[in-house]
Amino acid sequence: MSSISETPIRIFGAGASVFGILRSASSSRKLVLLIPATSGTRIGPQRIYVEIARTLLSSGISSFAVDLPPNGDSTGGNFDDYAGDAAEIVGRYYDTYLELITAYFEKYYCYDQIVLCSISAGCLPVLRFAARKDYNGVMLLSPTQTAENALSYPVHVLAIFGENDRARSTAMAFWSACHFHSYTGKVIDGSDHSFFGWRFKKDVCKTIANWFNEIPV
Amino acid sequence: MREEAIFLTIPGVTGRYLFTYAHYPEVLTGQAFVFLNPILDEKKKVHNFQAEVARALCGCGYMVFRFDYYGTGDSGGELFELDLNETMNDMLFLLEYIKSLHTITDLRLLGIRFGADLAVLLAEKQRQINGLFLIEPLTDGSRYLMEQRLRRRLFYKLKQITDPEEYFMIDDVPYEDFQGFPLSSSNIAFIESIQAGRAMPEGRTIYIFTVNTVNANERVRDLVGILAKSNATKSVSVDCQEFWVTFELSDTQVLTGEIVKQVGRV
Incomplete structure (x- = not known):
């Protein structure tokens, strides 16, 4: 029987220290990285990342919920360190810490598959990073339309939208036109962009659990 | 300085554990802060502000202990399992646990919002607590809930959420949802019981910080007057425009600086 553990981890590098909580099942070979939006922390809006992590754990999937510097309990890190326009700065910021985090897990742990998850502004950077690293899948919570032309990446994508998110129609049209290994778009009835509501969070967790059952990530 | 995060099991209660985060200065002096969180969103x-203040206080020579109430943050339990009465018991256990590990000669609580009111309640019961740093205490729990309910109504209206399910049952127990945070009737009663002057610690040093909102200053003036009857009490108003800004990346250094100034170095 698989045992479960929750472990605080601090990863040093890139002039910063990155703090997160690893929730692992001993038999698990899959790791989901729960990456905040630019100003968020490892807990997520109304603790959604903790709930997702514990849902994954009950399905035998490990996860690492992280604070990206300088937020939460991580240290260092500064957007001023990066040059370029806003999109480039955000992209480089995410790349820096995702490289650090994934290198750590590749060195010290034996996960076969890594899936990245983010919300809102974090979605495009994690998608691009996952594709570059040949990771199998990404979960995008409330992704927005981020480019003029459809994207094309060889990953399995789950995109979850709130029904009452004002940008939903545009965003869903954009993401469903992109080219991925597989694309699953789901709408949480009644919810807004951040899934503010007890039932909405539960629906998000259920959707994620079902996706892992259905898609070979 | 050293930081350490551990999951602390509450003895005698199966599956109940708290996420705790400790900041240790290079030299331990026996002077310590315990932080008490706000609730809901x-x-x-x-x-970010708590981490910033904790590191600043640690830099002045204080041990700082932070933790998440059961059912919140990284602690065990689901959100609906937050029980504010049990949280008081958890706090008492945590204080004893900290004292069992370290020689504590001067223990202070730093509470933010609901955590500030909780700090006053705890100080009334626990003589070992020497000082309180209260950041924007609620002072009136019923008013706080009214504000949260108004905020919720406005939020649902703006987002055109027509069926928000504000009241629902979990395992046959009724809850009220505060935008993703379900509160039981006993938690609501606990919050409603918060009233300036209901808890009266004595003989402590108490600092009350407000962050440039008119309503807060008025409410806190009453609290300062009440607590000053039996404690050395000081009110500090800080111009920190960004404290209640939505995004977590607000600049709170002026508030942190003021707290450190009032605390002083060990």
Whole structure:
């Protein structure tokens, strides 16, 4: 029987220290990285990342919920360190810490598959990073339309939208036109962009659990 | 300085554990702070600020202990399992646990919003607590809930959420949802019981910080007057425009600086 553990981890590098909580099942070979939006922390809006992590754990999937510097309990890190326009700065910021985090897990742990998850502004950077690293899948919570032309990446994508998110129609049209290994778009009835509501969070967790059952990530 | 995060099991209660985060200065002097969190969405908003203040206080020579109430943050339990009466018991256990590990000669609580009111309640019961740093205490729990309910109504209206399910049952127990945070009737009663002057610690040093909102200053003036009858009490108003800004990346250094100034170096 698989045992479960929750472990605080601090990863040093890139002039910063990155703090997160690893929730692992001993038999698990899959790791989901729960990456905040630019100003968020490892807990997520109304603790959604903790709930997702514990849902994954009950399905035998490990996860690492992280604070990206300088937020939460991580240290260092500064957007001023990066040059370029806003999109480039955000992209480089995410790349820096995702490289650090994934290198750590590749060195010290034996996960076969890594899936990245983010919300809102974090979605495009994690998608691009996952594709570059040949990771199998990404979960995008409330992704927005981020480019003029459809994207094309060889990953399995789950995109979850709130029904009452004002940008939903545009965003869903954009993401469903992109080219991925597989694309699953789901709408949480009644919810807004951040899934503010007890039932909405539960629906998000259920959707994620079902996706892992259905898609070979 | 050293930081350490551990999951602390509450003895005698199966499956009940708290996420705790400790900041240790290079030299341990026996002087320590324990932080008490706000609740609902305010907890998330102050996370960066708490880390900033904790590190600043640690830099002045204080041990700092932070933790998440059961059912919140990284602690065990689901959100609906938050029980504010049990949280008081958890706090008492945590204080004893900290004292069992370290020689504590001067223990202070730093509470933010609901955490500030909780700090006053705890100080009334626990003589070992020497000082209180209260950041924007609620002072009136019923008013706080009214504000949260108004905020919720406005939020649902703006987002055109027509069926928000504000009241629902979990395992046959009724809850009220505060935008993703379900509160039981006993938690609501606990919050409603918060009233300036209901808890009266004595003989402590108490600092009350407000962050440039008119309503807060008025309410806190009453609290200062009440607590000053039996404690050395000081009110500090800080011009920190960004404290209640939605995004967590607000600049709160002026508030942190004022707290450190009032605390002083060990």
